[in-house]
Amino acid sequence: MATTETQVLDEVIASSRRRMVMMGGTALAGLFLGGSTKAEAATLTDADYLNFALNLEYLEAEFYTLASVGKTIDQIGLGVGAGTAATGGGTVTVKPTGVASCQVPFTIPAVMNYATEIASEEQKHVTFLRGALGSSAVAQPNIDLYNSFNAAAAAAGIGPAFDPFASDVAFLLGSYIFEDVGVTAYHGAAGALTSKTNLLAAAGILAVEAYHAGLIRTVLYGMDQANPAAGIAATATKISNLRSLLDGTGNDDIGLGTTMDELNGASATFTASTIVNADSNTICFSRTAQQVLNIVYASPSGTKGGFFPNGLNGNVS
Amino acid sequence: MPNVDDLISKALSRRIFMVGAGSAAALAAVGCQNHFQPQPGPPVTTPPTNPTLTDADYLNFALNLEYLEASYYLFAATGSGLSATDSGSGAGKVTGGAQVPFSSAIQMEYAYEIAQDELNHVRFLRSALGSAAVSAPAIDLTNSFNAAAMAAGIGASFNPFASFDAFLVGAFVFEDVGVTAYHGAAPLLTNTTYLGAAAGIMGVEAYHAAEVRALVLQAGATYVGYANQISALRATLGGGNETTLSATTVVACDPTTAIAFSRTPSQVLQIVYATATIGATSGGFFPSGLNGNIKTTAG
DSSP states (O other), X not given: OHHHHHHHHXXXXXXXXXXXXXXXXXXXXXXXXXXXXXXXXXXXXXXXHHHHHHHHHHHHHHHHHHHHHSOOTTTTTOOOSSTTOSSOOOOEEOOTTOSGGGSOOOOOHHHXXXXXXXXXXXXXXXXXXXXXXXXXXXXXXXXXXXXXXXXXXXXXXXXXXXXXXXXXXXHHHHHHHHHHHHHHHHHHHHTTOOOHHHHHHHHHHHHHHHHHHHHHHHHHHHHHHHOGGGOHHHHHHHHHHHHHHHHTSOSOSOOSSEEEEOTTSSSOOEEEEOOSOBOTTSOBOOOOHHHHHHHHTXXXXXXXXXXXXXXXXXXXX | OTTHHHHHHHHHXXXXXXXXXXXHHHHHXXXXXXXXXXXXXXXXXXXXXXXXXXXXXXXHHHHHHHXXXXXXXXXXXXSOXXXXXXXXXXXXXXXXXXXXXXXXXXXXXXXXXXXXXXXXXXXXXHHHHGGGOOOOOOEESSHHHHHHHHHHTSOSOOOTTSSHHHHHHHHHHHHHHHHHHHHHHGGGOOOHHHHHHHXXXXXXXXXXXXXXXXXXXXXXXXXXXXXXXXXXXXXXXXXXXXXXOBTTBOSOSOTTTOOOOOOOHXXXXXXXXXXXXXXXXXXXXXXXXXXXSOOSOOO
């Protein structure tokens, strides 16, 4: 992969140069346009989008690493500082019983395996993006995995508190919050990237996030059907509804359940599952950076909050 | 998304005219595409991989794969395939295919969902391509699986319509390949609207792939074994790019970066034609080859 990473690095360096030039232009544009958001958006480079993605990967990697081994990613040796610095990342807020208590008491071996696999893959995404960004990589921002989940549960109507590290099902529902969002975030960013190399990498990470989402949703739906009284799919659907509310684009996030399909017939007589989260053409949704921020900040117009109490690091925040 | 089709049709019209008017000539004259394309902004310094192929060619390549997937899933779900309307004029014949004897509601729900999804992809791509859309090619769902089973070392024959678990193995043949095909095609597309659509369809194929891989694991060791024999065959035909399915490796991706694999159109053709031969134009699931300008393996 040395060749690919070198290529990515070259592209990022080129993008950073472009950014400096364009930021000069932004200051001028601001004078004329009053700093409209449109002019601001035009200055974003590939490096800015990769750093935006890196913030989300820090969040995911922290969640899955805590769930699978009860440690933060810097405790397992992953770099979290700015640029190539290993240390200097933000804080991670967890439940009062501490970091180690976040290791999920799994009772289903398959779910434990999934947690371990996804943790490993999200860690690799952090490492890959940091490697690609090199000295431009942002440090891990402050991350909250305690108050954020409680507030989300209250907002979604699930209950006053939610501990995603409490059980197999709780862990899967916590994962459900992240993965579909990751898909839409990379989908939205893919079209904005100028380098084909970066595009290929972003599309490949998008696919892995979609694998994760498909896996989590399949497992949750299977558990729901095996034990309908637990209301697992209904809870997942409340999370989808909350995302729809926060991103401000209407009810475009598909929950877990069933729908009636026509297939190759004339009427909708086939009861189908809704594992895939996609639009009416069965193409994955795409979210702008702002829509993604609205979800992770748990606020339709904020600059921080939710999972990122001090906001994201970098130019997309 | 009511306006997407209109947008895409408008954006495609110039290109479609060229493809429709002289695709044979386009193949013969390398670089002729550039004479027809407006060149706004500064000149592009990175040449496209194959200057004779247009976005419409790549979308038609994808459409052939969607015809195959939709045919497979629709037969499994309902016992019949694509309608004449969804197949296009002069569509090829489908060999084989039968309704799977499902044994529970959830099995049917899974199959119905993926069948509808792949049918939607056929309809979306046909609509996006408009008059440039190729019709469904001849598709073989019997001899193809038997030959694959033989080549993979599974046995002399394999009927993916025999049971739900067998159906999952048949689905496994397609889904990871779909991800790598769209992933490989994405950077080749010049229009960002199609790029967005291709990336979004790739995402859906990855949802399907994960679902199928998770369900094959639930089906047990025998079926995991079959899937991995298929995976090894795909690796031989399609340039590696495989992750052995296990309880700890559900996702198919590069083990170092956790980025999904990508395949060139030729590597995808080698898998669906079931041949590593360079210059092959048919075989496997497509006994008369793909329709459109991307149909020959190039190694």
